[in-house]
Amino acid sequence: MNTREKALVAVAIILLVIGIAAGYGIGSSAAPVKTVTETATVTTTVGKAAATVTVTKTVTAAGGKPAGKTYKFKIFTVFGKGDPYFNDIKYFVSLVKNLTNGAVVFEPYSCPELGIKLAEQLRALKAGTSEFGLVSTAFLPEDPVFPLTSSKPGPLSDVYDLYYYIKEEEDIIVKTFNKFGVVYVGPMYYRPETVAFRVPVHSIADMKGKIIRSAGLAATFYKLLGLESVVMPGGELYTALQTGSVDALEWTDWSSHYVNGFYELAKYVFEPVRGVNFHSEAYPMYLCANPDVWNSLPEDYKRAIRAAIYLTFFHAGYRQDKAYQYYKQKCIKAGNVALKLPEEDFKKIIEAGVQVYIIMAKKSPTCLEYVKRHIHIWRDLGYVEWANALEQAMKKNGLI
Template sequence: MLDMKTGLRGLVLAAALAVAAGLPSGHAQAAERSFRMATGWAGGPLMEIGAKAFAKNVAELSNGRLEVQVFPGGTLGPALKVSETVQQGIADMGHTWPGYDWGADPTAVLFGGYAGSFDTEHMLHWLYRGGGNELWAEWRKEKFNLVAMPLFIRTAEAFLHSRKPVRTLEDLKGLKLRTAGAWLEISKEMGAAPVTTPGGEVYTALERGTIDATEWGTLYEDIAPGFYRVTKYVIIPGVHQPTAPFELVINPKVWDSLSAGDQEIIRQAAFVTTMNSWLTIGQEDAKALAFYREQGNEVIELAPEVQYKAHELGIKWAEGQAKDNPWFAKVLKSQEAFADLWKDAHRYRNVKTQDTE
């Protein structure tokens, strides 16, 4: 006979697989509990295959007992301050990017991704099998008094949608670009003039020429906000953001009020949503370059010198932060140990063909 914990996990996993396959998990019933979720997004993939997909998965896994009401960015609180909105109890939970809190603690960008991060496949393995998820939860609880876990993850972002061509280090000098997180500091070292604005304000800033360029999401995600309409150039790859995990933050009083079973439903809904976002974005990114070319955009690949320099400065920045921040040092050490464990993975995971030479 299975013990209760094992049995619960088995039932939840079976339901999660049903959700992933788009199958019904049982007869729906009226919601017994409703949660208000603040987000940092007005719409687009972060909303549709992130926050709203999570809400749907929670409903499916709970057979309709649990309901998540998703609110667009700015409705319950500032779009860039979702964690504060949840801390204060204005929202029960929130969907945000941890890097927005880098000013309070730079450790945030180690979970949210920065120029020195590994790619998304490595990040997923570190999070779910290498101890990253547990460190994330401990850090959010200790530093922000929030319950947290991954919710949504990107592949490498587009580097820029730009009104000006950008290929070289010289092209970056003086470039007014919208960004967030550690790249604010690192891009300055590369000569750029970065600023931070909420996503909903970026299109207008580009259209008016207040900024020259923006980074936001992956090639696919950037179709929805329409940056291609007011810029001519798409710059790849996203050296500033090789990966970008997002997160679910929950008010601890709300979390503690849930049964162990309902807490597990939340965890599994977040996991299913995260894995589905990675698969969906990966497929749609592959189609996106053709779309931009059809719209009259020119696709530019950054010179190797820019790519090398960004990674080099990212690592240097992280090492500097670790000297005076115990939490940063702890998480960075875990990521470095993971990278060392995986250092030969390319030799046994990748098969060379004529196309990869």
């Protein structure tokens, strides 16, 4: 059984146990309780690996409405309420409410609704503008570690790849958030992104001279490929496409491409190639909390919130994949063209992607450690070409 297969079996068992608890809520001294015994069996098969696990779990659970204090919090995300990706935060909000029998209630907002600029997400949490947030670290200026933790080139291609990556880097992620006065609670999953152009293009060479909307380390990646890019928030993209201020955009995938109307203007859409991707691999955002608010919560409610974010993490992988295929067909019927970069461009992507990591590894000792771990992470997940390229580049630059 290889690393990926072990991870998948472990995830199935974890989700089963959490799922049983989720079915009955989590007990609190603030609520009446009942005891339920549940027995369940799950068999999971990944490649040649299989495991059958029977779990008998007794759950002391909150019954009915909470008898004590009800906690009400705001939670922000970079996605607007009409965006399909907003559905994932709604799912999380619903899970927390169910797990705590209504004792913890979140009201979700987009960053603009709360007047939160993308570069000021941590400041907004510390100031109490919002008690919780799904933080997009691609936009954070506080530490060079933050851009490394999200929205970057690489081979990670699905929810299981990302889960393994998070667990291997999580100690650094926790310390970096703590350093700037917020509490890291858990990750959220987002699939590799598409790139859509207003005019026909078929290769990286065809993209030269075109202006691509980007964010985070993607701008550095494009520059290394000899391409032009501009950082721009999502709310400005449709107008920018209309006026020709940008020739292309990367904003999640087919689902947001359709719902936001981008399909009307950018009809030539490059899909990610598994294990290569383009400007962005599968990436996380991070559920974070104001420390005073987090510390005021009873321990069982903290556990409920953590359980909910991990359940949402895996549910998002399922939901996003289904939405991707559904909206892809709608876009194609509307005249969009699904494209793949030619294989001769794959080496260019890996070379430029690795150089992004080399640049970032030189920013600080913590960045160096964070980047170095990618060698074994990628190798463990089977992305050997990426792992070898990074290892060779780090040796060449005297970093290992």
